[in-house]
Amino acid sequence: MATTPGSVPTISGRGSTRGSGRSRGASRGGLGAGLIELPRVPLRDPATAVMRDPKVSESRRYCSKCEEPVGRGRDGKPGRSEGFCQNCGTPFSFLPRLSQGDLINDRYEVLGALAYGGLGWIYLARDRNVSDSVSDRWVVLKGLINTADADAMAAAVTERRYLVEIDHPSIVKIHDFVQHPDPKTGVPVGYIVMEYVGGQSLRDMLMARRAEGQRVLPLAEVLAYGAEVLPALGYLHGRDLLYCDFKPDNVIHAEEQLKLIDLGAVRRVDDDVSAVYGTPGYQAPEVADVGPSVAADIYTVGRSLAVLSFEFRGFSTTYAGKLPDRAGVPLLAQEESYYRLLVRSTHRDPDRRFQTAADMSDQLLGVLREVLSANDGVPRPVVSRQFTPERRAFGTGAGEVSGEAIPVELQPAGVAAALPLPQVDVLDPGAGFLATLSSTDPAELVRQLESPPVRSTEVSLRLVRARIEAGDLAGAAAGLEELAATDPFDWRVDWYRGIAAMAGDSAGDARVAFDAVYGELPGEPAARLALAASMECTGDKEAALRLYDRVWRVDRGFISAAFGMARILLGSDDRSGALAVLDQVPDSSSHHVTAQVAAVRASLHKGGPIAHADDLLRASGRLERLGLDVERQARLTVEMLEAVLAWLTATNLPPHRLPAGARVLGHDLSERGLRFGLERAYRTMAQIARDPDTKIALVDRANAVRPRTLV
Template sequence: MRCVRPGCPGSYGADGYCDECGRKAPASATAVPKQASTATTPSVATVSASGRTTPSSGRSRGSSRGGLGAGLIDLPRVPLRDPATAVMTDPKVSESRRFCVKCEEPVGRGKDGKPGRVEGFCPNCGHAFSFVPRLGSGDVVNDRYEVLGALAYGGLGWIYLARDRNLADSVSDRWVVLKGLINTGDADAMAAAVTERRYLVEIDHPSIVKIHDFVQHPDPKTGVPVGYIVMEYVGGQSLRDMLMARRAEGARVMPLAEVLAYGAEVLPALGYLHGRDLLYCDFKPDNVIHAEEQLKLIDLGAVRRIDDDVSAVYGTPGYQAPDVAEVGPSIASDIYTVGRSLAVLSFEFRGFSTTYASSLPERADIPLLAQEESYYRLLRRSIHRDPARRFQSASEMSEQLLGVLREVLSAVDGAPRAALSRQFTPERRAFGTGAGEVGAAAVAADLRPADVAGALPLPQVDVLDPGAGFLATLSSTDPAELVRQLEAPPVRSTEVSLRLVRARIEAGDLDAAGTDLDALTVADPFDWRVDWYRGIAALAAGRPGDARVAFDAVYGELPGEPAARLALAAAIECTGDTAAAEKLYDRVWRVDRGFISAAFGLARIRLAAGDRDGTLAVLDQVPDSSSHHITAQVAAVRASLVADQHSLLAAAGRLERLVLDVERQALLTVEMLKAALDWITGTHLPAHRLPDGVQVLGHPLTERGLRFGLERAYRTMAQFARDPDHKIALVDQANAVRPRTLT
């Protein structure tokens, strides 16, 4: 509602203060209806299954909240700073940061032991420069804001701390920040400030500093009116300051999990701006403040409209994307600045603004990148030289960043942190579980590429695709019939074409599937789903090497997706590179216990390497609620059927605890007793040295006792044999293994 103060044209905001005079609404005034939301939700683009984006908008809860860390990690609380202690006692611009705003040549530099001038003219182009604050302690701007002093300076201006005298009179001190210009004679900077006045006051997001006002104050030297932005004071620490503090303590960098958590908080704020056709342009650790349990983007001086191709572009070397100089800023260039900032915060990035101004160091040279492959791929995509290969929206990057964060945290403490994927279905079925299968259901224990092809997750159908409705009506499970229906669909679309590819692969027509994929690549060379189905087709054809290349490309596009790592691990294992496959299986299994294939892959590789304890450990992690719990325990039993008495007895204990039908119990009993008998006869222990009183599945751990047990198990199996010849063979085996007796 309108402000009740006489002559004031302002209105009361949701916080109860007038947006013009700053006074609090009187109790007698009708309160502004308190909504569940005081800020608009980022109108970010919706990410489709292809990774492309489509516009969306809406409103939801946007009030300030505590608890940084995306619900995955508790970040340390940063106490608010007393505003009075934040003021610079001797505000100066260091000589190394003095550049002409027109030609960008160094100015104000010292010579022959004498300090450089803080005001003067550029020797290169003659443009005037000044690095002296225009406001001092006690100055009052617009008859309202009393200046305490300078806080800092940035690329576009000095930043001052001030007290809002309108509020101080009747309520309490309200601290604000005034942002002016480093050089009041710079036309571009002045134009940028005027541009800010037009739309920045409308920005309302809990993670973006609030712009309260835009005022003018005459320059004390020239008398020319100078514009100042009035924004809320955020009294915490910038991420850069926090990094510097850690370096002073010897830590050098921030923990990766904290860095990713900060990124997860920042990206929605950038998405909010992008949804309003605004670009931040100059994102860097200096411009993010952590105050108590909240993160805020500050310094909106470089913000500009997406379609603005006239006003000056501001950025910071080492953070700004190389394409900005050629085609101007974009959403992709904002994404680039986030990737660069994550890199600077997470490892010692020497030469980030010179040698590696638009690249990353070799992965092998940075221990963190060598260890955290998913994080390395996240950075690599976010700062790709081709803007079209970067994440195409803040929400798309945030989704993958959170996946990487879950992986990093799970790798540290082993606790799973599964999340529903927006890109993939769950596993269609577990593959590589042969070691746990018994009887008629038993399959080969070795991993076969064709089995993997039919079991891996599938890309989610993009519900916005024109053919999504038609695909939902398909009910046939016969691949040939599906191919027939999909070849003459009522509507042609990318999703229909991809479903046809899948049907062709399942029908065994791999050549036609390859031709369709080639056509899809021409239509959209950046659709990761094409590479996914190329990988599936290669596995179906028995070419795991080609599948490895295809799934590696998908992993590069979706570094936070466990499904991508699972597919790559399986393809790598099929090529024989078990060491590389083990690392990927391990990361998948730690994050999400729903990927049973990862558990069996990890167990299979560990067992082959002789790591029996590691094998049993991962199989025991398959939860009781899983339909594959029994299968995992059977595999654990078989993994222990070697070596020594302790392992055999442990395996027998597992088998006794399993709830199996009589036939499968008998089959496993035969395996167990044969292994025990082989151990007894293989050790050649004298009879008096054989274990006394020890039993395996109720039978003494002696040759005679084990033979009686085997005889009984074979006869039990014979009762379930459906083929007469098989029944006779089992009875013969029972008679052959039975020890000699007098009766």
């Protein structure tokens, strides 16, 4: 059993919690969240875990009443382990009360002290009622450092009332509560009896990595541990209990299990009497004034993740209530989603944090998928609980084949009409009414939604969306202001602000709104996609590329991200990078052909001159394999042959410098062969043209491009 040093009581007001209509549950797998295989930690032999010389270091000796240092040495002489506080006279004792061989309650045989923590000594014992000749049942007895500490005694009594009812696979099991006379005073002392978990605490694992020269745990492992402990905290919160003192010391990894230990600081949500215990650097800043809460527990998880994942010097002093500057921490500079997860979970305002463990778990798993996919390139998509899929892919013009001119730059209005939408909360009173709406005409939808049979948040959001689609951006903005006044923490308001701004060609305003959503939902690819699009529209191509890349690595369903990457890479003359991304669009996607057409055009990109004839031949082979219909094939044939003819004319290469027998779309790689190919393509387009003027123009082009012949 690991020690839990550093917990100190906090005098506080009444505990507080804040409910949220935004809360939605989170799914999870086994240890490692079903996404990563964590290292197996072997069980520790209980006999080797007992302390040989149990002592409380002088640096951790404080009076239980006034919190002044006690038991400190002077003039080279060690301090006393027992005595009286010189400041207030309160007696103190830092000696273990139980010794090897003591029998507690005629059942538990003490083997020795395991560790000490803020609330008491921890002893290893053998349960004689269960042990036999084949195996022993090892248990842990947790007593009090100072039996005169009224607060600590009260905490122990509280544990006896309800902790034995806690039953969760990731929380240490409380078996019993027993008493044993103090060997000096004879006064009965209470002990909690809990299961022995013989692994390593996350703090021990961190220290072991440091001893091996690794300063921190790998981020993916840290996130996987977080995904495992959050449901355990959620279980406690669901029973109106608060853990209060979460930290790496209080999480044990044993073989393939992870368990929360040391329930000494657990208290009921409505308990405004008991002392609150926490650890500096981990405890939320508001606890001393308003008491613990679910949001305060969330804060301790965020701080623990930070301590485990990067060198967090001064986390209990200089940075006790804040995170270090992101630019100074390489991990945070590289992993923006993780940084935003930490920012939200440790926000100084409790209302800005995740409001439930499930909320945080959902986003943490999204960040874990992103980190893993960024490391190994393997997509890890999952159905979002917050967003629909993207309604359509945007920015795919490079793969479209039509007679109309396609904009080269990304158009904000097209993005607004394509981005995913927030999922409708099925528990909302208006969800049933919304399911009956069938009209696709925005004006008709606005009329129906302005006089609904029931008014609710979801109905108001749907009305905002209908107004945006109808072009009434002022009406949409007014509706969003009303929603924001009702719930200023609803991220959906910012999402629709971003949609409205893009629809109004105000990409800068959209970027601000989508950035806020990303801060609220750091694990959602849809949030990163929207922000990337707004960044691209404002000209910040490098930042957009990073986000598009992270979206695409996680989920190949976001086709817009692939086209965004290809567009930006091609704009910076990275043709090979653009082609590599477009080739990743899977064959099963309805946009596979579109991506391949874009790849053909990328091979002929005017901004990056064709470097070699092999580029042309590969593009030709790519186009021939697509099997397009006659019209699209003819149009692309014209594009390709015109580009190849221009290249051949510009380079003026002699025939012997060209690949022997090379053919482009079935035509010789020569000026004569290419002109014949263009003539044929133009005449094919003329045959299928419906407009007489267009037909005549195409025939004229065919005649003009035809090489001179004797016939």
